Amino acid sequence: MTTACSPPPECARIVHELPRRIRFSCPVLHNPALDTAYLEAMLRNIPGVDSVRINLRGISVVVCYDGDPTVKGRITALLNDLPEELWQPDTDRNGTADGLNVAARGIMTLLTPAIPRQIVGPLSTAMSLPTLAEGLETLLTRGVKVEVLDGAAVGLSLLRRDYFTANAIVALLNLGQYLEQLSEDRTTDLLRSLLRPRGETVWAERDGQEVSVPMDELVIGDLVICGPGELIPVDGMVAHGEASVNQSSITGESVPVHVSPASDVFSGSVVEEGRIKIEARQVGAETGMARISRFLETSVRHKSKAQKQSDALADSLVPITFGLGVLLYLITRDISRAASVLTVDYSCAIKVATPVAVKMGMFTAAHCGVLLKGAEAMDALSRVDTVVFDKTGTLTSGQLELTDAVPFNGISPDELLAVAAGAEAHYAHPVAKAVVRAAEMKGVELPPVGQVDFVVAHGVSAYVEEKRVLVGSHHFIHEDEGIDCSAADEAARSLREAGNSLLYVAREEKLVGVIALRDELRPESAQVLRDLKAAGIRKTVILTGDHKDTAEAIAAQLDALDEIHWELKPEDKARIVGNLREDGHYLAFVGDGVNDAPALVSAHVGICMPDGADLARESAQVVLLKEDMNTLVKAREIAVRTRQVIRNCFHSAVGLNSLILLFATTGRFSPLMSAILHNSSTIGILAYAALGAMQKPKAGVHAEES
Numbered sequence: 243m244t245t246a247c248s249p250p251p252e253c254a255r256i257v258h259e260l261p262r263r264i265r266f267s268c269p270v271l272h273n274p275a276l277d278t279a280y281l282e283a284m285l286r287n288i289p290g291v292d293s294v295r296i297n298l299r300g301i302s303v304v305v306c307y308d309g310d311p312t313v314k315g316r317i318t319a320l321l322n323d324l325p326e327e328l329w330q331p332d333t334d335r336n337g338t339a340d341g342l343n344v345a346a347r348g349i350m351t352l353l354t355p356a357i358p359r360q361i362v363g364p365l366s367t368a369m370s371l372p373t374l375a376e377g378l379e380t381l382l383t384r385g386v387k388v389e390v391l392d393g394a395a396v397g398l399s400l401l402r403r404d405y406f407t408a409n410a411i412v413a414l415l416n417l418g419q420y421l422e423q424l425s426e427d428r429t430t431d432l433l434r435s436l437l438r439p440r441g442e443t444v445w446a447e448r449d450g451q452e453v454s455v456p457m458d459e460l461v462i463g464d465l466v467i468c469g470p471g472e473l474i475p476v477d478g479m480v481a482h483g484e485a486s487v488n489q490s491s492i493t494g495e496s497v498p499v500h501v502s503p504a505s506d507v508f509s510g511s512v513v514e515e516g517r518i519k520i521e522a523r524q525v526g527a528e529t530g531m532a533r534i535s536r537f538l539e540t541s542v543r544h545k546s547k548a549q550k551q552s553d554a555l556a557d558s559l560v561p562i563t564f565g566l567g568v569l570l571y572l573i574t575r576d577i578s579r580a581a582s583v584l585t586v587d588y589s590c591a592i593k594v595a596t597p598v599a600v601k602m603g604m605f606t607a608a609h610c611g612v613l614l615k616g617a618e619a620m621d622a623l624s625r626v627d628t629v630v631f632d633k634t635g636t637l638t639s640g641q642l643e644l645t646d647a648v649p650f651n652g653i654s655p656d657e658l659l660a661v662a663a664g665a666e667a668h669y670a671h672p673v674a675k676a677v678v679r680a681a682e683m684k685g686v687e688l689p690p691v692g693q694v695d696f697v698v699a700h701g702v703s704a705y706v707e708e709k710r711v712l713v714g715s716h717h718f719i720h721e722d723e724g725i726d727c728s729a730a731d732e733a734a735r736s737l738r739e740a741g742n743s744l745l746y747v748a749r750e751e752k753l754v755g756v757i758a759l760r761d762e763l764r765p766e767s768a769q770v771l772r773d774l775k776a777a778g779i780r781k782t783v784i785l786t787g788d789h790k791d792t793a794e795a796i797a798a799q800l801d802a803l804d805e806i807h808w809e810l811k812p813e814d815k816a817r818i819v820g821n822l823r824e825d826g827h828y829l830a831f832v833g834d835g836v837n838d839a840p841a842l843v844s845a846h847v848g849i850c851m852p853d854g855a856d857l858a859r860e861s862a863q864v865v866l867l868k869e870d871m872n873t874l875v876k877a878r879e880i881a882v883r884t885r886q887v888i889r890n891c892f893h894s895a896v897g898l899n900s901l902i903l904l905f906a907t908t909g910r911f912s913p914l915m916s917a918i919l920h921n922s923s924t925i926g927i928l929a930y931a932a933l934g935a936m937q938k939p940k941a942g943v944h945a946e947e948s
């Protein structure tokens with residue numbers, strides 16, 4: 243499958259180059275079997291690459307990167323030796339419903355009355371064959387399903403030499419399929435490109451040392467280390483340790499499972515408690531690709547519960563319609579009346595309209611800056627009545643600024659900063675990044691550091707210049723480590739009341755300083771909470787690992803906030819989410835995957851911030867694509883409206899078809915009339931599904947207030 247469409251050896255040529263930007267000419271882009279969205283994702287995944295644009299018409303690829311020649315080398319190497327997985331094995335899916343085919347059938351139908359009698363019979367029969375064959379095959383393999391009705395209606399029309407009706411039914415069926423496929427293809431492409439993985443590092447043990455390794459440099463057999471609150475980045479087997487693991491993003495089951503050596507674990511699940519070393523079985527692009535396709539499969543293909551129910555109802559109506567047709571024939575011996583009845587079925591509109599509405603809703607949401615992963619996510623988001631936020635990085639910007647560094651026990655402010663930043667270097671927590679950034683801005687040199695231990699939701703301990711240094715929360719330093727922090731109490735209170743988060747720094751078991759960091763609320767946050775309330779959310783909650791005073795300072799600025807819980811560890815956050823679920827709330831959790839992954843996957847709907855950890859982006863059902871909380875309100879609005887559209891489609895399908903069925907049964911509609919009314923109502927419903935769900939929310943989301 244791949245050798246046939248493999249590219250010629252030299253496929254990319256540099257046509258234009260600036261220090262940080264290269265344009266390649268890539269004739270291979272002409273090949274429709276090449277998955278360009280995935281190629282783009284792979285290019286973006288090369289560390290050092292800033293942006294990638296693939297131009298299919300100009301068959302060129304423009305890559306902006308950091309100017310590093312080794313990066314350029316990797317880009318060129320990738321383009322000149324495209325990996326096998328970029329080639330799609332099968333581009334023309336079942337081919338029954340391409341646009342040309344649909345148009346040809348439409349024209350054929352319209353021309354039917356004008357075609358000479360001798361030709362029209364065989365021609366129509368030939369064109370109906372696929373529908374007849376499918377009907378027969380379905381009847382034999384799966385029983386009385388829609389395809390059987392379609393086949394019978396077409397077959398009876400042919401028997402009655404009513405070729406126009408036969409052709410019309412086939413053409414309309416094709417049009418429906420075509421519209422459905424169109425929406426599916428568009429969404430799948432879109433999701434693929436939005437879900438592309440970005441570079442991320444994980445902790446692995448190599449030669450007995452814990453090192454931070456870029457995801458794409460992991461090799462099979464590497465020991466990957468995962469602690470509480472962390473997402474598991476690979477598929478593999480537990481080699482050491484025990485843990486309780488939340489697999490709800492994969493299995494949907496939110497009760498954590500206990501794993502011990504030799505248990506299998508899957509990427510995208512989360513460690514709730516305990517620490518494990520995992521022997522990687524699938525790594526790099528394999529896992530990335532596998533994860534993307536798993537997502538696409540589970541989220542786009544999988545139907546939501548509501549959808550399955552309406553499908554089942556539609557299916558159960560088929561034998562009834564079929565039986566009615568047969569019965570009618572037996573009683574009246576009127577084959578035309580039987581044919582009229584058989585042309586009507588409930589399931590086309592019901593089954594086709596829902597996925598079309600869902601996909602169009604997803605498409606619209608993506609254009610508003612939100613990725614909704616599939617029908618289930620959409621359905622769940624529309625039902626949410628409680629929204630729980632992790633504080634840092636969601637309602638606040640997460641870009642912490644250092645405001646004060648108060649030294650104690652005779653060290654200088656710069657030394658305090660140097661010690662803290664040294665210990666925090668290489669940690670991805672927003673607190674750590676802020677301290678390191680502040681040190682860099684002040685030009686403070688970072689001292690050498692040995693043996694760093696991160697204590698999730700507490701802080702770090704490290705050896706800085708051979709001395710043991712602790713940086714973290716008051717709880718960590720004072721209560722867990724037993725270091726007296728009362729000297730800082732007074733300063734701490736006033737700093738916290740001003741809304742700062744505090745870090746305590748201790749060296750050799752003595753407090754050496756307090757660092758105050760300020761995280762601003764996003765400008766839109768207060769309004770977003772009000773908008774959510776206006777959009778039917780009953781309860782808004784904030785969970786934070788931060789101190790009570792800081793939490794209260796934040797809460798004071800949010801009038802539409804109902805609850806705030808502070809000083810929480812990742813498993814506490816998951817527990818609160820679990821309790822709210824048990825109390826009957828239907829809830830969304832908004833977080834960034836840093837110390838909140840268990841809660842994120844425990845909620846009915848996990849919503850991830852754009853900068854969230856890659857794995858959080860993958861296990862969340864909803865990903866915000868912009869640093870703007872208003873997108874959350876829009877997504878909710880789209881989800882609610884899509885559900886409404888689906889409900890309307892369902893009701894109109896049932897209502898209209900029942901009416902047609904009534905007229906057909908009583909002999910008032912000819913088969914042609916029934917076919918036209920049934921199929922045009924189906925297409926009408928489909929169009930409504932697509933257009934209704936495609937509407938963007940009102941530009942000003944604040945319009946409904948006041």
Ligand SMILES: Nc1ncnc2c1ncn2[C@@H]1O[C@H](COP(=O)(O)OP(=O)(O)OP(=O)(O)O)[C@@H](O)[C@H]1O
Pocket residue numbers: 632633634635666669671673674698699700701702713714715716743744745785786787788789810811812836837
């Ligand atoms: N790398 C770190 N260095 C120092 N202190 C830390 C570090 N990580 C966590 N802490 C301390 O532990 C507390 C809780 O951390 P956690 O990550 O759970 O919450 P957070 O991210 O600050 O806030 P939120 O829960 O709102 O996102 C922090 O407020 C901080 O005091």
Ligand SMILES: [Zn+2]
Pocket residue numbers: 700717718722
């Ligand atoms: Zn503790």
